[in-house]
Amino acid sequence: MDNTAVPTITLNNGVEIPQVGLGVFQTKEGAEVEQAVGAALEAGYRLIDTAAIYGNEAGVGRAIKASGLPREEIFITTKLWNAHHAYEDALRAFDESLRKLDSGYVDLYLIHWPLPMEGKFVDAWRALEKLYNDKRVRAIGVSNFTPRHLEELLNASETVPTVNQIELHPLFQQKETRAYCAERGIAIESYSPLMQAGEALEHSVIGNLAQKYGKTPAQVILRWHLQSGFIVIPKSARPERIRENLDLFDFELSTDEMRQIDGMDQNRRIGADPDTADFK
Ligand SMILES: NC(=O)c1ccc[n+]([C@@H]2O[C@H](COP(=O)([O-])OP(=O)(O)OC[C@H]3O[C@@H](n4cnc5c(N)ncnc54)[C@H](OP(=O)(O)O)[C@@H]3O)[C@@H](O)[C@H]2O)c1
Numbered sequence: 001m002d003n004t005a006v007p008t009i010t011l012n013n014g015v016e017i018p019q020v021g022l023g024v025f026q027t028k029e030g031a032e033v034e035q036a037v038g039a040a041l042e043a044g045y046r047l048i049d050t051a052a053i054y055g056n057e058a059g060v061g062r063a064i065k066a067s068g069l070p071r072e073e074i075f076i077t078t079k080l081w082n083a084h085h086a087y088e089d090a091l092r093a094f095d096e097s098l099r100k101l102d103s104g105y106v107d108l109y110l111i112h113w114p115l116p117m118e119g120k121f122v123d124a125w126r127a128l129e130k131l132y133n134d135k136r137v138r139a140i141g142v143s144n145f146t147p148r149h150l151e152e153l154l155n156a157s158e159t160v161p162t163v164n165q166i167e168l169h170p171l172f173q174q175k176e177t178r179a180y181c182a183e184r185g186i187a188i189e190s191y192s193p194l195m196q197a198g199e200a201l202e203h204s205v206i207g208n209l210a211q212k213y214g215k216t217p218a219q220v221i222l223r224w225h226l227q228s229g230f231i232v233i234p235k236s237a238r239p240e241r242i243r244e245n246l247d248l249f250d251f252e253l254s255t256d257e258m259r260q261i262d263g264m265d266q267n268r269r270i271g272a273d274p275d276t277a278d279f280k
Contacts, residue, residue, distance in 0.1 A: 006246070015162065019226055020248065021046075021075070022037065022047070024060060026054075035063075036242060038067060041069060061102040074107075078101065083280040091127050098136070113272075114274055116148075117276075143191075145161075160185060168191065169221065172195075174188075191233060193221065205263075218244065219248055223253055
């Protein structure tokens with residue numbers, strides 16, 4: 001498809017981010033990630049979401065080079081891993097990510113988890129601010145931050161994160177964090193948007209809408225994310241699903257249908273809780 005059909009969102013620093021991207025968590029380094037990213041770029045994706053801990057930044061970089069697309073047409077997100085919140089460590093970790101991506105800059109750099117028990121995310125944020133001021137990243141943000149973590153960050157810094165990337169899907173809708181971020185101009189990026197192929201895909205509300213529009217359950221859920229104003233980064237390693245997950249622009253859910261999906265919230269988190277997640 002023509003990638004101009006993918007809408008963009010303007011972040012609070014003026015940078016534009018495509019509203020749909022490819023996630024590569026659990027996509028294996030080497031042929032698998034290169035094929036997935038290659039298929040995505042071919043299909044019209046221009047946003048790729050990786051992280052140092054995914055171990056596939058080098059493959060993402062190779063696939064981008066192999067696509068022949070100009071670097072500036074592609075939006076790369078990567079993330080600072082939990083072991084490197086100390087200021088100098090964070091700067092070194094960024095250099096390592098950049099080396100693996102084989103790129104001169106990153107479009108969006110995120111603190112992957114807050115680790116409140118360590119109390120160092122403000123140090124990490126200072127490092128991200130330096131990278132931003134040095135023009136080595138076009139935007140900086142956070143991931144897995146609750147309003148409490150954001151409050152602490154905003155009390156310590158003048159720089160408002162551009163993005164908060166959080167677990168978000170119809171069974172876990174994060175209304176409090178969304179409201180907090182909306183008030184402060186922080187864009188919401190939904191991770192595990194398909195609940196990792198979990199039971200949201202089987203829900204009758206989703207199934208009925210899929211039948212009505214002749215779309216798949218995944219497409220209905222992704223359309224809900226888009227119409228809710230989120231950036232969304234579904235993961236697939238299969239070219240046909242990668243294409244399916246971007247084929248979202250020939251139907252629209254009505255206000256009532258959006259409300260039906262809003263009504264599916266069960267506060268059902270499938271991933272780790274940011275207040276207690278301390279993995280390194
Ligand atoms: N910041 C964080 O802490 C964090 C945490 C988790 C994820 N993320 C990011 O968010 C991205 C997406 O989240 P996720 O990978 O956890 O989960 P997800 O995108 O909700 O689901 C991925 C799963 O759904 C399957 N799938 C994909 N498209 C499908 C379709 N059209 N129909 C049926 N099944 C489909 C995939 O299988 P196949 O690959 O076999 O198609 C895979 O098993 C990640 O890749 C990563 O970039 C960030």
